[in-house]
Amino acid sequence: MPTPISHAAVGFAIAAWTQQAPPTRRVCLVAAACAALPDIDVIVSPLHLAETSLFAHRAITHSLTFALLAAAVATLIFFRGPEWTQRRARIAVILGLALVSHACFDALSRYSWGVEFFAPFSLQRFRFVWTPLGDSSSLAGQLVQEAIVVLLPAILVGWLGFKIRRRGLSPKAASA
Numbered sequence: 203m204p205t206p207i208s209h210a211a212v213g214f215a216i217a218a219w220t221q222q223a224p225p226t227r228r229v230c231l232v233a234a235a236c237a238a239l240p241d242i243d244v245i246v247s248p249l250h251l252a253e254t255s256l257f258a259h260r261a262i263t264h265s266l267t268f269a270l271l272a273a274a275v276a277t278l279i280f281f282r283g284p285e286w287t288q289r290r291a292r293i294a295v296i297l298g299l300a301l302v303s304h305a306c307f308d309a310l311s312r313y314s315w316g317v318e319f320f321a322p323f324s325l326q327r328f329r330f331v332w333t334p335l336g337d338s339s340s341l342a343g344q345l346v347q348e349a350i351v352v353l354l355p356a357i358l359v360g361w362l363g364f365k366i367r368r369r370g371l372s373p374k375a376a377s378a
């Protein structure tokens with residue numbers, strides 16, 4: 203935690219606001235998937251791995267290296283057609299941001315291990331100085347806190363971005 207759903211909502215919001223207007227659903231959905239992707243380590247790596255392992259939780263899949271590679275691969279897979287040529291570079295950056303947002307939100311949490319931002323070059327784990335997530339002692343409390351602090355704001359911001367930017371709000375209409 204934060205849960206994959208919260209991460210995905212953050213990725214969706216990033217894409218809704220940063221892609222070329224009008225935002226497309228495809229970029230938002232792929233960014234959402236990218237933002238949730240780093241937690242694939244929970245599924246593919248045995249949980250008994252030591253904290254210092256490259257394949258443990260919050261290790262290689264949460265690194266900047268992985269973000270770079272995964273963004274490039276996802277862009278090539280999902281935005282291959284000629285209709286994306288003009289926007290492809292920007293989309294790759296957006297997907298990279300979505301991936302990095304995952305590690306950053308994890309680094310804001312107090313529970314579990316820190317994040318190996320620089321794997322595989324360094325296995326040092328980091329947490330931000332400010333760790334507002336995970337204050338509650340119970341899992342239910344943690345989920346409620348996360349829903350209020352991360353999930354609901356991200357859904358709202360993402361939905362607003364998608365709606366407003368899709369409508370192509372002109373400066374005239376915005377000031378009215």
Ligand SMILES: [Zn+2]
Nearest residue numbers: 240241260308
């Ligand atoms: Zn994670």
